Amino acid sequence: MHVSIEPRVLYFGTPVVLVSTSNEDGSANLAPMSSAWWVGQSCMLGLDESSKTTENLIASGECVLNLASSALVGAVDRLALLTGTRVVPDHKLRKGYRFERHKFGAAGLSETASEVVRPPRVQECPVQLEAVVDRVHAFGEKDSGVVAVDVRVVRVHVEESLLVPGSRRHIDADRWDPLIMKFCEFYGDGRNLHPSKLAPAWGILGPTGAMTG
């Protein structure tokens, strides 16, 4: 039997992407996001227009999409309630966000130079996609506060152990264990992995029906 409901969010499960961008002074910002989908060599990123990541993407036109494996869940959760925006917007203050200038350090992740774009890659991420912005679109209802950023991947870096043996073009799906965000909770290999700071900030009930985090 199906029931008709009004869910708090429609986050049924998408991979977590750590987006690195360059700030105006050349330092790096890093932010987790998961409203991402892919066609061909391009990716559409659904982003809060008040985020530092969005500002940097529009100003510089470049980023790296670092795909987080489930092993990186702790680092992702440490970034969950941080922003690179110095004056934290009200809607984030209410959820408990704070400004952090050194996101890589706060997460315990390391910067490594990119080859084509200026923002650094996340060394610990098994997949790192250097990308440039093609277009920025309005998204959702009027004044949603969300934009869709259309980026094109220009260089792909993959941890060698993920490749189908003997191939340089095929990733072995069995070897790649992406960190998945479902309803603000962290999953890998179909299992809940780690308490989520994001879930209580968004007022989402955890897997057991209890508030998590």
Ligand SMILES: Cc1cc2nc3c(=O)[nH]c(=O)nc-3n(C[C@H](O)[C@H](O)[C@H](O)COP(=O)(O)O)c2cc1C
């Ligand atoms: C797992 C996870 C997934 C997230 N997904 C998104 C998303 O898809 N879009 C978005 O705008 N924010 C998303 N966020 C929230 C951003 O990380 C948050 O807005 C952050 O402050 C952005 O950092 P910035 O202001 O430095 O760019 C997500 C956070 C977490 C922890």
